[in-house]
Every structure is written in C-alpha cells, then in structure tokens.
Amino acid sequence: MSTTDSPEDAAFRAEAREWLTAQLEGPFAHVRFRGGPGEEEDAFEERVVWEKAMGAAGWTGISWPKEYGGRAATLSQQVIFYQEYARAGGPGRVGHIGEGLVAPTILAFGSEEQKQRFLPGIKNGTELWCQGYSEPAAGSDLANVQTRARLEGDEWVIDGQKVWTSLARTAGWCFVICKTEPDAPRYRNLSFLLVKMDQPGVTIKPIIQLTGTSEFNEVFFDGARAPAENVVGGAGNGWKVAMGLLAFERGASTLGQQIGFENEFKEILEAAKANGKASDPIMRQKLAQAWIELQLVRLNAVTNLEEGTTRPGLAAVNKICWATWHRHAGELAMEVMGADAEICAAPPYELTRFQNRFLFSRSDTIYGGTNEIQRNIIAEQALGLPREPRP
Amino acid sequence: MSASAEDRALFRDSARQFLTDNATGADVRRWMATDLGYDQEVWGRVAGELGWPALPVPEDYGGLGLGLRETALLMEEMGAACFCSPFLATVVLAGSAIALGGTEEQKGEYLPAIAGGELTATLALTEKSGRIDADGIAATYAADGDFYVLNGAKRFVIDGASAGLLLVAARKLGTNGEAGVSLFAVPGDAEGLARAALPTLDQTRRQADVTLADVRVPKSALLGEEGNAWALISQVADRGITALAAEQAGGARRCLQLTVDYIQERVQFGRAIGSFQAIKHRCADMMVKVESALAAANAAADAADAGDPLFPMYAAMAKAYCSEAFFACAGEAIQLHGGVGFTWEYEPHLFFKRARASAALMGDADYHRERIAVGLGL
Numbered sequence: 230m231s232t233t234d235s236p237e238d239a240a241f242r243a244e245a246r247e248w249l250t251a252q253l254e255g256p257f258a259h260v261r262f263r264g265g266p267g268e269e270e271d272a273f274e275e276r277v278v279w280e281k282a283m284g285a286a287g288w289t290g291i292s293w294p295k296e297y298g299g300r301a302a303t304l305s306q307q308v309i310f311y312q313e314y315a316r317a318g319g320p321g322r323v324g325h326i327g328e329g330l331v332a333p334t335i336l337a338f339g340s341e342e343q344k345q346r347f348l349p350g351i352k353n354g355t356e357l358w359c360q361g362y363s364e365p366a367a368g369s370d371l372a373n374v375q376t377r378a379r380l381e382g383d384e385w386v387i388d389g390q391k392v393w394t395s396l397a398r399t400a401g402w403c404f405v406i407c408k409t410e411p412d413a414p415r416y417r418n419l420s421f422l423l424v425k426m427d428q429p430g431v432t433i434k435p436i437i438q439l440t441g442t443s444e445f446n447e448v449f450f451d452g453a454r455a456p457a458e459n460v461v462g463g464a465g466n467g468w469k470v471a472m473g474l475l476a477f478e479r480g481a482s483t484l485g486q487q488i489g490f491e492n493e494f495k496e497i498l499e500a501a502k503a504n505g506k507a508s509d510p511i512m513r514q515k516l517a518q519a520w521i522e523l524q525l526v527r528l529n530a531v532t533n534l535e536e537g538t539t540r541p542g543l544a545a546v547n548k549i550c551w552a553t554w555h556r557h558a559g560e561l562a563m564e565v566m567g568a569d570a571e572i573c574a575a576p577p578y579e580l581t582r583f584q585n586r587f588l589f590s591r592s593d594t595i596y597g598g599t600n601e602i603q604r605n606i607i608a609e610q611a612l613g614l615p616r617e618p619r620p
Numbered sequence: 621m622s623a624s625a626e627d628r629a630l631f632r633d634s635a636r637q638f639l640t641d642n643a644t645g646a647d648v649r650r651w652m653a654t655d656l657g658y659d660q661e662v663w664g665r666v667a668g669e670l671g672w673p674a675l676p677v678p679e680d681y682g683g684l685g686l687g688l689r690e691t692a693l694l695m696e697e698m699g700a701a702c703f704c705s706p707f708l709a710t711v712v713l714a715g716s717a718i719a720l721g722g723t724e725e726q727k728g729e730y731l732p733a734i735a736g737g738e739l740t741a742t743l744a745l746t747e748k749s750g751r752i753d754a755d756g757i758a759a760t761y762a763a764d765g766d767f768y769v770l771n772g773a774k775r776f777v778i779d780g781a782s783a784g785l786l787l788v789a790a791r792k793l794g795t796n797g798e799a800g801v802s803l804f805a806v807p808g809d810a811e812g813l814a815r816a817a818l819p820t821l822d823q824t825r826r827q828a829d830v831t832l833a834d835v836r837v838p839k840s841a842l843l844g845e846e847g848n849a850w851a852l853i854s855q856v857a858d859r860g861i862t863a864l865a866a867e868q869a870g871g872a873r874r875c876l877q878l879t880v881d882y883i884q885e886r887v888q889f890g891r892a893i894g895s896f897q898a899i900k901h902r903c904a905d906m907m908v909k910v911e912s913a914l915a916a917a918n919a920a921a922d923a924a925d926a927g928d929p930l931f932p933m934y935a936a937m938a939k940a941y942c943s944e945a946f947f948a949c950a951g952e953a954i955q956l957h958g959g960v961g962f963t964w965e966y967e968p969h970l971f972f973k974r975a976r977a978s979a980a981l982m983g984d985a986d987y988h989r990e991r992i993a994v995g996l997g998l
Contacts, residue, residue: 233926233928498996498997498998501998502997502998507998508998510990513989513990513993513998514986514989514990514993516993516996516998517940517989517990517992517993517996517998518940518989520937520992520996521916521937521940521941521989521992524916524919524934524937525912525915525916525941528912528915528916528919529911529912529915532911532915542907543911545904546907546908546911549904549908550908550912601901603904604900604901604904604905605897605900605901605904607903607904607907607908608900608901608903608904609900611907612876612880612900612903612904612907613880613884614880614883614884614894614895614899614900614903615884615891615892615894615895617897
C-alpha cells in the first residue's frame with residue numbers, strides 16, 4: 230500500500246471519513262466497536278439499522294459496478310474505506326457475507342436476472358445471507374458434500390445437513406453447495422443454490438461453542454425448496470463457483486476484519502500500559518512483535534489483492550497470516566492481563582472481550598480452510614510440490 | 621524519484637541474469653577465500669556495465685537519483701545470490717551519509733567516484749561494545765587549529781580494511797549521549813589509521829578493526845554540523861537496515877528455492893521427499909516468511925521514499941522481521957537438505973552463516989523491537 234494517497238484517493242478518503250465520523254459520532258454512536266467475529270449477536274438489531282443507513286448513503290457494495298448501485302471503487306479505495314471504517318470504530322457488518330461473498334460470486338458467475346434480483350437486497354441491507362458449505366463429512370474435504378438437490382418441476386428439492394453456519398438464525402437467505410448430478414464425477418457433481426431460509430423444510434439448531442455462546446449453527450434441509458433458476462453458474466458447476474467464492478473469502482472481504490485488528494491491538498496496548506506490563510522488557514518485545522506482524526497482515530492482504538490473481542498461493546499466505554495473528558493476539562491479551570485474565574465478566578460464564586477473543590480466535594485458523602489446508606495450497610499451487618492423494 | 625513498475629521489472633530481470641551468470645556458488649566460494657572478500661573485476665563490471673552504484677546517487681553527481689525501493693530491489697537480488705560486494709557499505713551507508721549530510725565539496729568529490737565504482741567507502745560507527753546507539757560511540761575528536769584530531773577504536777566495520785574512505789563517528793571530548801557526535805570523512809591512507817580485517821564466521825562480508833591514533837583531518841572533512849551528526853547517522857542507519865533487510869529477504873527467498881528444487885529431486889521410500897506433507901508444510905511456512913519479509917522490506921523502502929514519518933518504525937520492523945525470517949529459512953534449508961545440507965559443497969551453509977551475521981549487523985531483532993516498543997508509547 231502506498232503511504233501517500235493520489236489526489237482522487239485523498240478526496241475519496243475525505244468523503245468516507247466525513248460521512249463515517251458524522252454518523253458514528255452522531256446518530257450511530259451506540260454501535261461503535263460493537264459486533265464482529267465472536268460477537269455476532271452484540272447489538273444486532275441496531276447494526277441492521279446501521280447496515281441500511283450505509284446502503285442508503287452508498288457505502289455498501291462500493292466495489293460493484295455502478296450499474297448495480299456500486300461506486301466501482303478501485304482496490305486502493307476499498308483499502309481506504311476499510312481503514313477509515315476501522316478508524317471511525319465502525320461496527321461488525323451484519324451484511325458482510327452478502328457483500329463480501331454472495332455479491333462478488335453473483336457478479337462473477339450469476340445471470341443478469343440473479344444480479345437484478347439479489348444485489349439490491351444486499352446493497353440496501355434488507356436481505357442478510359448465511360453460508361451453507363461445511364457438513365459433518367465435508368470439512369476440509371469440501372467436495373465430499375452429501376446434501377442433495379433434485380429438480381422437481383420448476384423447483385429444486387433439497388435434503389441434507391450443513392454445519393458451522395454463522396448468522397443462520399438472522400439470515401433470510403443461504404447459499405448451499407449440494408450434489409445435483411449424482412452420476413457425474415467428483416468436482417462436476419455439485420451446484421451452488423440460493424435458498425430462502427424461512428420455509429418449512431429448513432430447521433436451525435445452534436451449536437454451543439467452547440465460548441459457551443452460539444454464533445454457529447447446524448442447518449437441516451428436509452425437502453426444502455428453491456426455484457429452478459436459483460442455481461448460480463449452471464447445474465454441475467458448483468465446485469467452480471464455490472472455489473471462486475472461497476477466493477473472495479480469502480481476498481478483499483477479509484480486509485475490513487483485518488483492519489479491525491488495529492483496534493483490538495490498541496486495546497491490548499492500553500491494557501499493558503494500564504497494568505504496568507508495558508515496562509516489562511519481555512512483554513515489550515512481544516507487543517512490538519505483534520505490531521510487526523499486524524503490519525504484515527495488512528501488507529500481505531494488499532499484495533494478495535494486487536497480485537493474487539496472477540500468483541497462486543498468495544490468498545493462502547494471507548489467510549495463514551491474519552488467522553495466526555489473531556490467535557496470537559488473543560493469547561497475548563491474556564498474557565498481558567496476567568492473573569486477572571482468568572476472572573470472567575459475570576457469572577455463570579459471561580466472558581470479557583479479551584477472554585472471548587482468546588477463545589473465539591481458535592476458530593480463525595480452522596474456518597475458511599484450516600492453516601493445514603492453506604499450507605497444502607501453498608506447497609502445491611505456489612511451490613509446485615506434488616499433490617496430496619485424492620479419492 | 622522512483623522507477624515505474626515496468627522499469628523495475630526490467631531492472632530486476634537484468635540483475636538476476638547477471639548474478640545467475642556471474643555469481644554462482646563456486647564464484648562466491650572463490651571470492652570469500654580472498655583477502656579483499658569480493659572480486660574487483662566483477663565489481664568493476666557491476667559499476668561500469670550495470671551502473672548499480674550510480675542508482676541511488678543524485679543525478680547532479682553522476683547518479684540516477686532513484687529511491688531506496690530500487691536499492692532494495694538490487695539488495696534483494698544480491699542477497700538471493702549471496703553476492704560478495706562493497707555495495708552495502710559503499711553505496712548504501714557511505715553514499716547516503718554523503719548525499720544527506722555532506723557539503724557541496726564533499727558531494728562533488730566523493731559521490732561521482734562512488735557512482736562510477738572507483739571509490740569504495742564505509743561507515744565506521746560501531747565499537748567493541750557492538751552497540752549502535754549514540755552511547756556506543758566512545759571514539760573522540762578534538763579541534764586543533766584548522767584540524768580535528770580523532771582517537772579511538774572502531775570494530776565490526778563493514779569492508780573496513782579495504783574501503784578507500786571511512787566515515788568515522790566520534791564524539792567531542794567530554795560529551796555523552798546523542799549530543800556531541802560528529803561524522804568525519806577519513807581517507808583510508810590517513811596517517812595514524814590502522815586497519816585489520818577480522819576473521820568472520822560468515823566469509824561473504826568482511827568486517828574490520830579500525831584504530832585511530834591522533835588521526836588529523838582538515839575541518840573540511842566534517843559532514844554536517846559539528847556535534848549534531850546523530851540525526852544524520854540515525855537516518856543513514858535506517859536506510860542501511862532497510863537495504864540489509866531487503867538483502868535478507870532475498871536470501872530467505874533463495875533458501876526456499878534451493879530447498880524446493882532439492883526436495884523434488886531427492887528420492888526416499890520410493891518417492892520425492894517433497895511429496896511428504898511433513899516437508900511440504902515446512903516449505904509453505906517458509907513461503908509465508910519469505911512473502912512477509914519481502915513485504916516488510918519493500919514497505920520500509922517505500923516509506924523512506926515517500927517521506928513517511930513512520931519510516932523509522934518500518935525500518936525497525938523490516939530489520940527485526942527479516943533477520944529472523946532469513947535465519948529461520950536458512951536453518952530449514954539445511955534441515956530439509958538432510959545430510960548434504962551439512963556439507964561445504966552444498967549452498968545452504970553460505971546462507972545460514974550470512975543470515976547469522978546479518979541478523980547481528982546494525983542492531984538485532986530484539987534491539988529494533990525495543991525501538992518499536994518505544995515508538996508505540998510503551
């Protein structure tokens with residue numbers, strides 16, 4: 230990233246900063262720093278209102294083409310927006326799955342009708358999304374999904390189970406990878422379907438996580454239905470679409486989250502200053518190292534955005550960097566707190582922010598492709614080493 | 621001034637090609653066994669045909685006036701070849717000090733000669749303590765009519781035994797801390813100057829003891845303002861560690877490449893060892909370090925070129941991160957080469973030793989992390 234903005238970028242930054250500051254120090258001051266991974270239910274309704282306000286002011290889908298309501302923002306402008314959003318204390322986005330994953334996928338693989346139907350709801354914050362990827366038997370081996378869909382007249386009928394679905398209880402829509410071509414070979418037997426959540430064939434069961442809370446859910450499809458035209462990229466092309474989406478997940482859409490790490494790091498620094506750990510020479514080393522690695526998270530993310538399409542493996546490097554950084558930061562915060570780290574916010578098991586991040590960040594190196602899967606990707610796609618055996 | 625992305629790519633290709641052809645492992649082993657530590661003829665070609673030393677020198681003094689980012693690019697490629705040359709000491713350290721702090725006369729006298737490759741030079745900063753902060757400077761100077769008289773002992777001076785010009789940091793008698801530090805241009809043949817090359821664990825970059833016994837230099841040998849050179853030295857040091865970090869990143873990159881090449885050829889249990897996940901994952905971790913090291917060094921160089929006030933923090937980041945990344949990758953290169961990694965014949969030990977030496981040079985990772993801690997307000 231350039232340390233100095235071009236004139237156009239400087240104007241864009243000023244516009245973003247002015248709007249964000251006015252809103253987050255004004256009518257939306259109550260949502261500053263609220264929500265985010267591990268705190269998805271925090272101030273949820275208020276953050277839905279915020280999402281709609283962002284959409285109305287033209288600050289959602291900023292990278293989309295103008296014809297679909299976007300600003301066609303350049304990469305550097307997207308980075309600037311995320312920086313300003315973090316600086317202003319913008320809350321965790323309730324629409325991030327729609328904006329960051331579904332919209333780019335529909336823009337890349339969807340039909341014109343799908344773009345017209347689904348992009349406005351994402352843009353306006355009126356339709357929230359969740360992700361139907363993992364299954365009990367399809368974690369790292371995602372191609373092994375067992376959920377099936379068959380065409381019955383002009384509708385898909387879906388049976389199966391998804392797991393680790395965040396926001397399932399609040400989302401209106403889910404994108405579901407499922408088997409539609411039972412006789413086709415692996416990787417050519419899947420489809421990417423857009424399924425309404427509020428219908429009789431969909432049942433949601435929260436997963437109680439090691440945090441004691443339930444951001445993640447199981448989703449059961451039992452004769453659930455979706456219109457035949459709700460397949461993105463064509464029946465049997467689900468693997469290609471799913472991999473395209475994962476590239477978005479490991480690309481631009483994580484940038485906002487990573488830049489939010491700056492705020493988390495500042496909290497750790499403040500805690501260390503407040504309790505005297507800041508004068509411990511070893512702790513100073515660790516905090517400085519965390520700052521270094523935080524800069525590298527950002528720098529690697531930008532490299533990935535700029536060169537990721539031509540240099541395979543960079544997205545995986547980026548994922549390992551940010552996920553591992555966040556996990557370390559969770560541990561470091563606990564270390565800074567010392568004995569106090571052990572004491573919860575309230576009985577029976579209400580966690581402090583540091584405790585919650587310490588625990589929740591264990592998921593960062595697992596979801597969206599584990600660190601181990603990312604290492605396979607780097608070794609095989611970037612370094613050209615022999616592939617792992619596949620069924 | 622900075623070059624376009626296309627120009628940088630061309631420049632990188634030509635540097636890489638030259639080093640591939642002219643700085644093989646066999647060449648490096650030959651050069652490192654000589655007294656000088658590098659090959660004068662090759663250095664002459666680097667200066668004459670390729671113009672590397674001219675790159676950062678201002679255009680008014682016979683250079684190309686390019687930025688630290690372009691210097692970093694060259695350092696990365698030289699690092700990848702474990703190239704032996706006086707570039708770091710002469711061009712980055714001494715060249716920056718003269719360009720940033722020299723008088724018009726000094727710039728006119730020295731910079732064209734550095735750009736043309738005729739003059740080698742170095743910065744004589746560190747002493748027996750190895751410290752690179754102002755308190756590490758115990759060497760003294762005193763005014764005597766139209767002269768300054770320098771006394772003291774410098775150590776770990778890069779290319780100190782062979783450099784034609786030494787920029788010597790000394791403090792006014794009776795001062796301490798940052799105040800009172802001055803920088804002097806001392807010719808290598810000055811009377812009272814004694815120099816001795818030190819036998820080093822890493823044989824690819826020479827270090828020397830330099831003693832000054834009543835060395836008299838004219839007043840015109842002073843760089844910048846008397847007693848106020850610490851800010852200049854800090855800036856030069858930050859440019860130096862940024863360039864060195866880029867060299868370390870290049871070294872790390874090469875360690876990964878050497879390893880990936882080897883493990884695809886080496887067969888055990890009937891298959892290339894590069895097909896084992898235990899090996900693949902360690903190479904993947906090396907790539908994470910290599911990418912991060914390159915990003916850190918380039919970000920620091922960009923910050924310098926943009927005049928970003930965060931440059932000292934970024935320089936410290938680059939040196940701290942790249943020092944550890946290079947050492948880790950060099951260690952992995954030996955391990956993943958197995959038995960042959962322990963031989964003199966194979967390349968990894970050259971990088972392993974240079975990684976160790978570079979990690980300590982101009983402040984180790986702990987030192988620069990402490991700088992960052994201070995910068996963070998801790």
